[in-house]
Structures are given as C-alpha cells and as structure tokens.
Amino acid sequence: MLPGSILQKLKDRVTSMDGGGTLNLGVYYKNTLVALCHALEDALLEADYSSLVITAFQRGQWYLQEADRYSDIAKRSRHVTIMASADSSFAEHPTSQLPNVSLVSLRDNDPVEQEWHLIIVSPNYTAMVLCQELSDADYGPEGPPAHDLSRKFYGFWTFEPTLVQETARLAIAHIEDYNRDLAIQLDQHFQDIVARSQADGALCGVPTTDNLGNIVGQVVSYLQNSYQGLSGHAEIGFDAYPLRLGKNLVSNELQAFLRMAQLIDQTDLSNPMAAAEVATLAESLGQLLDLPAWQLHRLRLAGLLHRIATLPSVTSTLQTAAVDVPSGEVAPSCPLLPGTQILRKMNRMKAIATILTHQSEAWDGSGTPAGLSGDAIPLESRILGLVSCFQEQLATRCSAALAATSGQQTGALDVATPEDLATALAECQPEDSLRWDPKLLEAFSLLVSGLQQGLSLSVALPRVSSGLWLLDSHSDEELINPQPASTSA
Amino acid sequence: MDIDAIRAGKLQQLSGVRLEDEELSEAALQKANLVGASLAGCNLHRAQLNSAHLEGANLTGCNLAEADLRANLAGANLIQANLTEADLRGSNLRGANLMQVNVSGAAMAGAFFSGANLANANLQSADLRGADLRGCNLTQVNLQGANLQQADLRGATLLEANLEEADLQGANLAGANFSRANLLCARLQGVNIDGTILDEAYLVGTELAQV
Known part of the structure; x- marks a missing residue:
C-alpha cells in the first residue's frame, strides 16, 4: 500500500480504532x-x-x-x-x-x-x-x-x-x-x-428497500450488463473472459447484497452480529441434520442475508404509526417482499430469495406470506425462521451485556449465559408444531444444550469481498413449484 | 462385471476391481469396499460414495463432480480428476495424489490432507475450513477466494500458490513456505506464522495480524 x-x-x-477494525x-x-x-x-x-x-x-x-x-x-x-x-x-x-x-x-x-x-x-x-x-x-x-x-x-x-x-x-x-x-x-x-x-x-x-435497496439493485444490474458486454471484447482474450473478469463481477454482485446486510447489522446496536450468528447457528443445525454440503452453504448465505427480507421502505421508516392492514383482507397470492425482490435481480440468488420469503411461514399453515404448511415450506426457510427467532430472543435477553461491550465484533452468543440460552429456547418451545417443525425444534434443542454445556461455535464475520465459495450450481434452483422434471431425470 | 448391479449398490465387495472408463453417474456406492480398485476415467458424477473405502484406489481422470466423497481416500490416486462441488467434508485424503485436480467450489471442511500432493490443483472458492493440510505439497495451487479459516497448514509448501482474497483467519501457518505466493488481499488475521517463509510473497492489501 x-x-x-x-x-x-x-x-x-x-x-x-477501538477493537482494531479492518x-x-x-x-x-x-x-x-x-x-x-x-x-x-x-x-x-x-x-x-x-x-x-x-x-x-x-x-x-x-x-x-x-x-x-x-x-x-x-x-x-x-x-x-x-x-x-x-x-x-x-x-x-x-x-x-x-x-x-x-x-x-x-x-x-x-x-x-x-x-x-x-x-x-x-x-x-x-x-x-x-x-x-x-x-x-x-x-x-x-x-x-x-x-x-x-x-x-x-x-x-x-x-x-x-x-x-x-x-x-x-x-x-x-x-x-x-x-x-x-x-x-x-x-x-x-x-x-x-x-x-x-x-x-x-x-x-438507514437501510431501506426503496432507497439503498434500489441502489443495490442498480449496482447488480450494471455489473450484469458489464458481464454481458465482456463477450464483445474478444481482444481481452480467452484467459480473461469469463474466468477472471466475469468472476470478479459476480463476486461484486454478491458483495452488494452482503454490504447491505452488513449495514443492517451495523445500524442495529441491540443485535449487531445477527447475520453472522444466525448463519452459524443455521449451518450448525444443518450439520446435525446431515444436510449435503451445498445445502449448508445455501443455508449459511441465507442466514447472512436473512434481514434483507424484512427491510422497511422509506415511507414505513418515516411514519411513526404502524400501517393498519385491514384484517379481513387476504392477499390473493403470495405477496412479494420488496427486500427479497432486490435479491432476485441476481439469478444465482433465486433460491436464497425463496428461502427468505418463506422464513415467516408456520408449520400449521397459519404463517405468512403464502400460508404454506409442513414439508411444503422449504427446509431452509423452516430452519432460518426458528434459528433467527431464537437469536433475536437471545439478543433481547443479553441486551445489557451487549451494551456493556465496546468491541464491534461481540454478539449475543459471545455474552450469553447458559440461563440466557435456556430462556431464549423456552420462548420458542410453546410454538412447537404450531409455528415450528417439531423435528427441527428437537434437533435445535440438542444444539442449544450443547451450547449450554460449553460447545463453542466459531462465529466469523463474513468476508464480503470473497463470498463466491457460498454459491454453487444449486443457487438458482426453484424451490417451490419446480418446473416439470425432464423425463431423463 | 455387472455395471447395473454396481450402480444400484447391489455389489459392495469391489476391492481391487477394474472398472475403467465406465458410466457410473449417481451410482449408489455408500460403504462400498473399493480398496485398491481401478476406476480410472469413470464417470462418477453425483455418485454416492459416502463411507466408502477407497484406500489406494486409482481415480485418475474421473469425473467426480458433485459426488458425495465423505470417504476414506488415503493414498488414492486422483490425478486430473474433476471434483467440482464434490462433498469431501471430513474425508481422509492422507497421502493421496491430487495433482492437477479441479476441486473448485468443493466442500472440504475438516478434511484430512496431510502429506497429500495437491501441486497445480485448482481449489478456487473451495470450503477448506478447519482442514488438515499439514506437510501438503500445494505448489502453484489456485486457492483464490478459498475459505481456509482455522486450517492447519503447518509445514505445507505453497510455492507460487495463488491465495488472492483467500480467508486464512485463525489458520496455523507455522513452518509453511509461501515463497513467491500471491497473497493479494488475503485475510491473515489471528494466524500463527512462527517460522513461516514469506520470501518474495505478494502481500499487497493483506491483513496480517499474528496471534
């Protein structure tokens, strides 16, 4: 340098600076x-x-x-x-x-x-x-x-x-x-x-869907246009295209989303490590369930980006009162969450967008946005819903301890006592078989009891500049209403 | 040899078998005994080889893309094999020959590679968290953007390796040789660099902080 x-x-x-940032x-x-x-x-x-x-x-x-x-x-x-x-x-x-x-x-x-x-x-x-x-x-x-x-x-x-x-x-x-x-x-x-x-x-x-979200969407579109434009530059040579320049563009599309997620965490002082902790918990639960590696990676990425789904819009941020939704009105079809729509700008985020859209579904079908029930809810959505609810409860329980730490990279899992972990889990348990998949809750209880007994999960802040290891050929899969399978499959 | 029976997982005792250039994609070979088998050039795309015994097997030039290889591959020969997006988590690859393999995007967290030869291998964007790479030959490997958090690279040779944007947070690099390696923007926080050789390594933008 x-x-x-x-x-x-x-x-x-x-x-x-304090904590030696990078x-x-x-x-x-x-x-x-x-x-x-x-x-x-x-x-x-x-x-x-x-x-x-x-x-x-x-x-x-x-x-x-x-x-x-x-x-x-x-x-x-x-x-x-x-x-x-x-x-x-x-x-x-x-x-x-x-x-x-x-x-x-x-x-x-x-x-x-x-x-x-x-x-x-x-x-x-x-x-x-x-x-x-x-x-x-x-x-x-x-x-x-x-x-x-x-x-x-x-x-x-x-x-x-x-x-x-x-x-x-x-x-x-x-x-x-x-x-x-x-x-x-x-x-x-x-x-x-x-x-x-x-x-x-x-x-x-203040990260919002319609201000920052639109700009992130624009960044992704411009990078994609540049990718398409690469083929017109034959003079760059085979070596550079698509391997190097193309990968660099895709890496930055992913980076745009990770940076938005990073900003959401940074602006939430009460739960500054939500993305990294949810990603780690979700991946660990996936390991307990012996999921294949590609699904674990998808779960990790969904965890890192999970808060994008609930990103507010500028109007809702500026309004002091909550918007009233008439209780009798039921959406005719699955409504589109603006946050996940931004993710859909990148084709390889299709599966992640679906996972995030359905993380608020309930096992008994009473959830949103589509009222899916049971195994019809994508597995990763079920895992993410449970894990993020637990992590949020934990951060609330640990708010005093979190406020006392000056370091930037301290999250709820770092400061939680065994009692905090038990209470956060207990908050989730009454909704067993209503909101949560009972098999998942059982496996997750095992993970939490491991944490209570000193199991330590390594929660690393994501390296936003190189997230490509999390994307693979399963990233653009359609998780719901799949296309009719080809006869050869 | 009944290939269909092998594909369907009906034959498990296959040690020393010769099955070169066969079509075995999606074969159900969980727990199969393939010790010393020769499978050179076979198409094992998406094959299920978890818990299989492949010690000393010859897998030269095989297509193992997206295969489940959470298996024992100690001393196996995988020269020029295609292992893209394969699942090698926790696999035993001690002393295996992985020269020029393509392992890009593969999951190799916690795999055991000690003493393996990975010279000229393509490990771009691979997940190698916590992998044991002690004493490995990683000369001229491509580890660009790979995740090597907490990996053990003690005594490994990484001559002229490409580690651009790789994540080595918390890795143990004691005694490893990074001569002329490209560490551009690699993350090297919390690493152990006792006796690590960094002669002529490209360290531009590298975030280096020792424990």
Whole structure:
C-alpha cells in the first residue's frame, strides 16, 4: 500500500480504532470498477441528494472519458471535485468550467495518482469506491496485463456512512495541500452534510428497500450488463473472459447484497452480529441434520442475508404509526417482499430469495406470506425462521451485556449465559408444531444444550469481498413449484 | 462385471476391481469396499460414495463432480480428476495424489490432507475450513477466494500458490513456505506464522495480524 495514499491513511485510522477494525480489502479489475462507479454515480441522478462528490481519476484522460456524464452529475450535486494528473486538455472540457466543479491537478509523485476514488457524501446517500492500482512489481512474474480493462486494483467499496465520511475528511485534507480555498469550501459543505446526516429522517445510515435497496439493485444490474458486454471484447482474450473478469463481477454482485446486510447489522446496536450468528447457528443445525454440503452453504448465505427480507421502505421508516392492514383482507397470492425482490435481480440468488420469503411461514399453515404448511415450506426457510427467532430472543435477553461491550465484533452468543440460552429456547418451545417443525425444534434443542454445556461455535464475520465459495450450481434452483422434471431425470 | 448391479449398490465387495472408463453417474456406492480398485476415467458424477473405502484406489481422470466423497481416500490416486462441488467434508485424503485436480467450489471442511500432493490443483472458492493440510505439497495451487479459516497448514509448501482474497483467519501457518505466493488481499488475521517463509510473497492489501 502506497504511503501517503488515502487508502493507507484510512487503513491506519481504522486499525487504530477501538477493537482494531479492518477494511476487508478485495481485488477489483478495472472492468468491475467502471461498472460499479457508473452505478453508484447514476444513483445521484435518480434523486435529489445534493451530495458532495470527490473523485480521483489517476489520469486526466480517464476523466475526459467520463466528463459528459460528470456534467449531469454536477447538475444534481452541491459540488464535484476531480483529482487527476493533468493532461493537455483536462481543464478545457465544458464540465471542468462548471461553477460547482473543481479540478485538482495531482503532482507527479503524489501517491493519490495511483488511486481510484469515488466518494459520495449526502444526508440520504453515502457510497464510496476506494482503490489503488497494483504496481508493476505487484503484478508478479506475469507483469501488468496487456488490456486496459484487465488492470488490477485492490481496495474496497462501501455504503457505510462513518467510513465514507472519514475518507471525505482525509481527501479534503489532501486537497488542502493543493488549494487551500477549495479545501475550506469543501469542508463547509462537508460539515453541513454531516450535521444533516445526523438529523432525524436522514437515510444515509438507514437501510431501506426503496432507497439503498434500489441502489443495490442498480449496482447488480450494471455489473450484469458489464458481464454481458465482456463477450464483445474478444481482444481481452480467452484467459480473461469469463474466468477472471466475469468472476470478479459476480463476486461484486454478491458483495452488494452482503454490504447491505452488513449495514443492517451495523445500524442495529441491540443485535449487531445477527447475520453472522444466525448463519452459524443455521449451518450448525444443518450439520446435525446431515444436510449435503451445498445445502449448508445455501443455508449459511441465507442466514447472512436473512434481514434483507424484512427491510422497511422509506415511507414505513418515516411514519411513526404502524400501517393498519385491514384484517379481513387476504392477499390473493403470495405477496412479494420488496427486500427479497432486490435479491432476485441476481439469478444465482433465486433460491436464497425463496428461502427468505418463506422464513415467516408456520408449520400449521397459519404463517405468512403464502400460508404454506409442513414439508411444503422449504427446509431452509423452516430452519432460518426458528434459528433467527431464537437469536433475536437471545439478543433481547443479553441486551445489557451487549451494551456493556465496546468491541464491534461481540454478539449475543459471545455474552450469553447458559440461563440466557435456556430462556431464549423456552420462548420458542410453546410454538412447537404450531409455528415450528417439531423435528427441527428437537434437533435445535440438542444444539442449544450443547451450547449450554460449553460447545463453542466459531462465529466469523463474513468476508464480503470473497463470498463466491457460498454459491454453487444449486443457487438458482426453484424451490417451490419446480418446473416439470425432464423425463431423463 | 455387472455395471447395473454396481450402480444400484447391489455389489459392495469391489476391492481391487477394474472398472475403467465406465458410466457410473449417481451410482449408489455408500460403504462400498473399493480398496485398491481401478476406476480410472469413470464417470462418477453425483455418485454416492459416502463411507466408502477407497484406500489406494486409482481415480485418475474421473469425473467426480458433485459426488458425495465423505470417504476414506488415503493414498488414492486422483490425478486430473474433476471434483467440482464434490462433498469431501471430513474425508481422509492422507497421502493421496491430487495433482492437477479441479476441486473448485468443493466442500472440504475438516478434511484430512496431510502429506497429500495437491501441486497445480485448482481449489478456487473451495470450503477448506478447519482442514488438515499439514506437510501438503500445494505448489502453484489456485486457492483464490478459498475459505481456509482455522486450517492447519503447518509445514505445507505453497510455492507460487495463488491465495488472492483467500480467508486464512485463525489458520496455523507455522513452518509453511509461501515463497513467491500471491497473497493479494488475503485475510491473515489471528494466524500463527512462527517460522513461516514469506520470501518474495505478494502481500499487497493483506491483513496480517499474528496471534
């Protein structure tokens, strides 16, 4: 990592924080970064975010390729700052002349010249891509790739407001070396946005289906379009397509969902490890039931993403009173949960979306959304429903102990006493055979008694940048109403 | 040899049998005794081989994709076999020859590989949580994006291995040789690196924190 680069400075800042956080860095091809940045930028055109945008383009020529798009972005933004090493016509483009666009010509030895940034801060939407290109030596014996789109970067992208705001602060400090007046101006915008972000109703830290959810959906669509576009680049060569560039795109589609799930957990201080703990409990229960490996992986991924299903919409978040549903009205068919609909944008999430949709079904048929009963409810949905209910009960029981821990990676399972575990299970037991599958509840009771006797499950935070090990050829299966089986099967 | 009877699981005592290039996909071979059998080139796609005895068996070039291989494969020969998405959880692969196998996306949590030869194998995105890889030859393997949490890699050779974005959290890397390995953005938190050789390894973006 280049000393003095923004990525390095952020890493230093994060590692020195309480609990020694990590940035969870990943590898990105230029091809992926282009699609990712276009998606995150175009979200700015969809709503009036009045954002502050700070970018670093490496070279002026890359900015010039995007300059027309940036003209539209500037129209919807408070201010846009573009850092790049100066190329000949860099400053002459009409976008560069706009009153709320500022250019910073990077000096030759500035490490930021090797970086690719997109930093978006606003009260209702924060996002960032923060990457650094590999040096020629880092490419290893093969050396740098011949094709521009195969150039490799490392870093990360995120929607997390605290990280994005911290990076904006570092970028403004960097700009101060070049243009003090601009830095002062940017800092004023920034302070105002931070104040507004903390106000009630600000959405940047509140995951919702129709704000963040739509943006995540857009990211997935753009990455998919880029995947389809790869076949048009025969010159990249067989080696790169589809193996490397394609995998990187798919990995980032999955990452978009995992990042949304991560944000849901981070904003729920009363249960900050829900996803990781539910995933681990569900997988452990699956192991007890001797499920095949592919099903365990599917269960784990469903556990990591389970809270996306119940993600509220902006309207329901802003309303203080609960929405009344007329009791006599019964939905004519299985209603679509907006959260799981976002997952369906990715074909390989089809099975996961179905599992999450039906996690609130009940064994006796009294559940939602489809009133399925017994074995008609997908097994993973039954497991997830039970396990997430237990985990939620446990987090409620342990709220005092959780509040007392300062570390970011402490969850209910870490602090629960044997009594807490017993009580949380007891809360689930009265609904045996009503809500829960009796066989599952029995097996789960065994797991919980193991935990009471000191069995320790390793709850690792998911590595969002490499989740592909959780996807396999079963990921796009139809779990309910399967297609008629072919005669040869 | 009655192939249909074998596929249906009616024949269990098959030690030393020669069944080369046969069509055995989805065969029910749970608990079968295939010690020293030669199954080279067979199509065993989705075969049920759980609890089977395959010690010293020859599975060269077999298609074992999505097969249930929670079996004893000690000393077996699996050169160039296709093991994509196979279930190898807890399998015994001690001393097996897995050169150039394709194990991408396979589940190998808790499998025992000690002393196995995995040189040039493709283990991309494999689940190797808690696997025992002590003393393995992992020269030039592709472990990109693989999950190696809590794996035991003591004394393993990972020369020029590709571990890009691999998750090695809590792994034991004591005495392992990572010379010229690519550890770009690998997660190496809580690892034991006593005597680990990292000469000329690519450690860009690697999150390294020793226990």
